[in-house]
Amino acid sequence: MALEGNIVDASKALTLGLATGLGAIGPGIGVGYIFGKTVESVARQPELRGDLLSITFLGLALTEAITFYALLMGFVAFFLV
Amino acid sequence: MRAAASRMKWWLIATFGLLLAVPALASAAEEFDPAEEFEVGSYIPIDLGFIDLSINKAVLYMLVSSAIIILFGVFVVRGGLKMKPNKAQNVLEISYEFAEQQIAGVTLPERVFTKWFPYLATLFLFVAVNNLISFIPLPTAPHTDTFQVVGDLGLYAATANINVTLALALMTFVAFLWEGFGTHGFVGYFKTLIPPGSSKGITPFIFVLELLSQVLRLVSLSVRLFANMLAGHLLIIMAAGFSILVGSLLGVLGIPFAVFFYVFEWVLVAGLQAFIFALLSGIYIGYAAQSEH
Numbered sequence: 001m002a003l004e005g006n007i008v009d010a011s012k013a014l015t016l017g018l019a020t021g022l023g024a025i026g027p028g029i030g031v032g033y034i035f036g037k038t039v040e041s042v043a044r045q046p047e048l049r050g051d052l053l054s055i056t057f058l059g060l061a062l063t064e065a066i067t068f069y070a071l072l073m074g075f076v077a078f079f080l081v
Numbered sequence: 082m083r084a085a086a087s088r089m090k091w092w093l094i095a096t097f098g099l100l101l102a103v104p105a106l107a108s109a110a111e112e113f114d115p116a117e118e119f120e121v122g123s124y125i126p127i128d129l130g131f132i133d134l135s136i137n138k139a140v141l142y143m144l145v146s147s148a149i150i151i152l153f154g155v156f157v158v159r160g161g162l163k164m165k166p167n168k169a170q171n172v173l174e175i176s177y178e179f180a181e182q183q184i185a186g187v188t189l190p191e192r193v194f195t196k197w198f199p200y201l202a203t204l205f206l207f208v209a210v211n212n213l214i215s216f217i218p219l220p221t222a223p224h225t226d227t228f229q230v231v232g233d234l235g236l237y238a239a240t241a242n243i244n245v246t247l248a249l250a251l252m253t254f255v256a257f258l259w260e261g262f263g264t265h266g267f268v269g270y271f272k273t274l275i276p277p278g279s280s281k282g283i284t285p286f287i288f289v290l291e292l293l294s295q296v297l298r299l300v301s302l303s304v305r306l307f308a309n310m311l312a313g314h315l316l317i318i319m320a321a322g323f324s325i326l327v328g329s330l331l332g333v334l335g336i337p338f339a340v341f342f343y344v345f346e347w348v349l350v351a352g353l354q355a356f357i358f359a360l361l362s363g364i365y366i367g368y369a370a371q372s373e374h
Binding site: 054057058060062064069071079 | 116183187301304305307308309311312315353354356357360
């Protein structure tokens with residue numbers, strides 16, 4: 001049974017899906033780790049909450065950016081190829 | 082009072098959801114292309130051959146955000162600064178204090194604080210206002226000949242354009258190289274890339290890696306902001322028009338997701354990405370300006 005359909009469109013869709021999914025694994029773990037550590041630290045020393053929170057958001061943005069590198073390549077493959 | 086406030090909140094959410102659904106219904110007659118938002122046709126073409134300075138959609142949005150910042154600052158100060166601040170002065174004071182203490186105060190050493198604080202504050206405000214106004218639907222689609230008052234409303238973020246973010250990142254790149262060469266000298270700056278106490282064999286590798294990571298700062302700084310804004314807008318539009326993309330009516334389940342994502346992006350990601358851009362610029366400049374001796 002032969003498959004019908006446009007292989008270019010199929011591979012573009014596959015690329016976008018794979019890029020988004022695989023690219024979210026690492027940063028997902030990373031972001032969870034950051035906030036887990038923040039909760040732990042605030043539980044130990046609640047008076048440092050403000051300082052720790054700004055470092056947390058810095059770490060969040062840096063880690064979150066890595067998902068977007070992968071998502072960007074997916075978009076490039078989908079829209080620009 | 083409580084019941085009235087929460088009822089109004091639900092009405093607002095319902096209206097937002099409906100507003101997001103309207104473009105999806107309206108473009109049912111034509112092609113629905115989520116990437117159409119990012120076409121920057123030119124309104125006033127100024128093509129000088131080797132460089133294209135036309136006023137296009139991105140330039141327009143950048144001019145609007147600059148006008149907002151400048152006029153806001155000028156008129157609030159001109160109205161007289163009072164000891165008991167009114168709302169507008171409060172906003173001004175909060176943004177100034179935020180930039181002074183959370184961005185420049187944390188990252189810049191004392192020696193260069195007055196030199197680079199205006200740059201960091203301007204960077205933060207410019208990127209923040211550009212990100213924030215990108216979520217207001219405006220009739221600025223370039224494929225119509227004039228601005229239609231009732232016409233193609235569209236969202237657009239100037240920072241969703243790699244040229245804009247690359248230009249801002251290039252300014253930071255030049256700034257921290259300037260500080261680095263100024264503090265350590267031209268050759269001395271490359272000497273700081275080698276960590277002390279590394280053995281003779283491994284030093285070339287470390288040097289190349291450090292050099293690469295310094296150059297990659299430019300890429301990561303611009304791509305982080307660009308991809309965040311681009312992905313945010315694309316996801317909102319694709320989720321809102323999901324029924325068209327999928328081809329069945331079940332796709333309207335994407336609209337609550339689009340509303341949630343819209344609120345999330347506008348409230349959190351817009352300001353956070355501006356803060357991160359300015360903070361990282363400050364970190365790079367501050368680190369380069371530190372004399373380690």
